[in-house]
Amino acid sequence: MSTVLGGAAKAADLTPDVRAAVRDLILVLADSKRLLGMRYGNWILGAPELEAGIACASMAQDEWGHARLLYALLKDFGDDVEQLEHGRSAAEYRSIEALDHEPGSWPELVAINAFVDMALTIQLEALTQSTYLPLRQRVQKLLEEEAFHAAHGAAWLRRIGRAGAEGQKTMRAAVDAVVPVVLRWFGPDSTRAHALQEASIIDSVGSGMRARFVERAAALIRDIDGSGFSGLEPDFSNFDESTRRTPGTAPDERTIAQIRGDRNRAFLMD
Amino acid sequence: MIYEVFARKSRGEPLRHIGNLNAPDDDLAKVYAFNTYDEEKWFDMFVVRRDMMHEVFNRLDSGDTGERSAVLAERAAGQRAPVTP
Numbered sequence: 001m002s003t004v005l006g007g008a009a010k011a012a013d014l015t016p017d018v019r020a021a022v023r024d025l026i027l028v029l030a031d032s033k034r035l036l037g038m039r040y041g042n043w044i045l046g047a048p049e050l051e052a053g054i055a056c057a058s059m060a061q062d063e064w065g066h067a068r069l070l071y072a073l074l075k076d077f078g079d080d081v082e083q084l085e086h087g088r089s090a091a092e093y094r095s096i097e098a099l100d101h102e103p104g105s106w107p108e109l110v111a112i113n114a115f116v117d118m119a120l121t122i123q124l125e126a127l128t129q130s131t132y133l134p135l136r137q138r139v140q141k142l143l144e145e146e147a148f149h150a151a152h153g154a155a156w157l158r159r160i161g162r163a164g165a166e167g168q169k170t171m172r173a174a175v176d177a178v179v180p181v182v183l184r185w186f187g188p189d190s191t192r193a194h195a196l197q198e199a200s201i202i203d204s205v206g207s208g209m210r211a212r213f214v215e216r217a218a219a220l221i222r223d224i225d226g227s228g229f230s231g232l233e234p235d236f237s238n239f240d241e242s243t244r245r246t247p248g249t250a251p252d253e254r255t256i257a258q259i260r261g262d263r264n265r266a267f268l269m270d
Numbered sequence: 271m272i273y274e275v276f277a278r279k280s281r282g283e284p285l286r287h288i289g290n291l292n293a294p295d296d297d298l299a300k301v302y303a304f305n306t307y308d309e310e311k312w313f314d315m316f317v318v319r320r321d322m323m324h325e326v327f328n329r330l331d332s333g334d335t336g337e338r339s340a341v342l343a344e345r346a347a348g349q350r351a352p353v354t355p
Contacts, residue, residue, distance in 0.1 A: 051291050051302035058305040148304050155297035 007131035007200075011076040014132065018199045021192055022132055023077040024242040025202075027084070028094045030070035032120055034085075035095035036112070037063030038255050042102060043109050055152050059113070062145045069142070073134055090256040094243040096120075098181040100251045103174075107160055107167075111174035114153030114220060119182045121146045122212050131200040154220055161224040168225040175221060184234035185244050186210045192241055210234075273299040274323065275307055277315040285316065293317075 008014050014022060040060035047053040071081050080087075098116050103109040124143055130136040160171040187193060187206040196202045204212075214229075221229050240247050250256075257263075273293055276285040288307055293299035299317045307315065 049292060051293060051298070051306065055301060055305040058308070148301055151297065152301045152305075155295070155301055159294055159298065 007133040007136065009133050011078075011132075014201075015199070017192075017195055018201060019077065021196050021242075022135070022201055023074065023079075024094075025196075026070050026073050026077075026135070028096075028244050029120065029123065030067045030074070030084075031093050031095040032099065032116075033063045033070065034067040034259060035093070035099040035251055035255070036116060036120070037061075037067060038259065039099055039103060039109065039112060043106070048106055052156075056109075059117075059149050059152065062149070066142050066145075069138055073138070076134060086260050088256075088260070090250040090253045093251050093256060094245060095251055096181070096185050097245055097249060098178045098185075100249065102252065102255070105170070105174070107170045107174040108177075110153060110156045110160060110171070111178045113149065114157050115175065115178050115182050115217060117146065117149045117153060118216060119185060119213060121150065122209050122216070123186070125212075126202045126204045126209055129200070129203060135201075154223075157220055158223045171224050175224065179217065179221075179229065180232050180234070182213065183210055183232055184236070184239065186213065187241055187244060188234075188236045188239070190241060271295075271299075272320040273303070273317045274320055275303045275315065275317050277307065277310075277312040279311070280313050283313070290320070291317075 043056040189205040193205040
């Protein structure tokens with residue numbers, strides 16, 4: 001086994017169990033970022049002010065870039081990257097369930113911006129010292145771009161919270177719909193999760209990342225209506241660890257068709 | 271509220287006015303400035319509320335009606351206002 005800088009330079013250097021789990025994690029992150037970019041992208045036109053639309057364009061561009069970079073890593077695991085990016089059905093996606101449907105209102109998009117983006121960031125932060133070096137080398141750049149996504153989400157959350165009782169209620173409802181899904185997404189403290197931690201691929205199992213999320217999210221949620229939130233204990237009885245989803249669920253087919261580029265297939269030259 | 275955006279390319283260079291934007295508060299003004307003006311590689315960037323900027327003087331308000339009309343004419347023609355002591 002060749003090791004450089006106390007880590008694995010190639011997927012082939014990882015043990016088979018760990019390799020499969022790392023591949024799953026990268027695909028979960030890539031798909032989630034691809035979908036998050038689509039959700040932001042849909043608000044480039046129609047955000048409450050021009051500058052917010054520009055922010056959505058910028059965040060969409062960042063997320064798509066991150067997804068691209070993460071998909072590209074999977075070549076090292078023997079995946080056909082082109083097929084992953086443009087050849088899958090909705091049922092094959094591993095994006096976080098909170099992104100399965102187009103947000104119906106700006107507060108719903110803000111809840112996603114604040115808490116789904118935060119969850120992906122916490123997951124990436126847990127990889128900054130990863131012994132799988134190709135991942136570790138890329139995570140820092142991704143995190144730098146994420147800082148402004150968090151600032152946008154937080155500023156809008158506070159702004160809607162300040163807008164009066166009606167705004168607080170709408171914002172709170174949107175947040176309460178997203179947060180439990182995100183808490184469950186970090187996954188159980190399973191044998192698989194512990195194996196990744198022991199191999200120092202990741203610095204924490206699900207409960208550790210959940211605790212980081214609760215700490216960061218609580219301060220934001222207090223800013224909406226002054227009330228706190230309890231770290232709800234997720235139910236993992238119907239949770240597939242490799243996809244981080246409930247089996248049988250999928251993001252909306254229309255969005256996946258856009259990602260695949262179904263309407264533009266005739267223009268593909270190669 | 272309107273915010274003015276300033277940036278520079280390197281340490282030591284004077285701050286340059288690069289544009290403005292609309293934002294409801296300082297937090298969003300900072301985010302919007304980054305999103306809107308990040309295409310170049312700036313060394314640093316600042317926003318300031320336009321109504322927080324104190325005008326020291328303005329040649330148009332100098333009371334010199336002759337100069338005022340000359341300046342306005344040049345502005346209309348797309349030229350820079352003359353700098354005269």
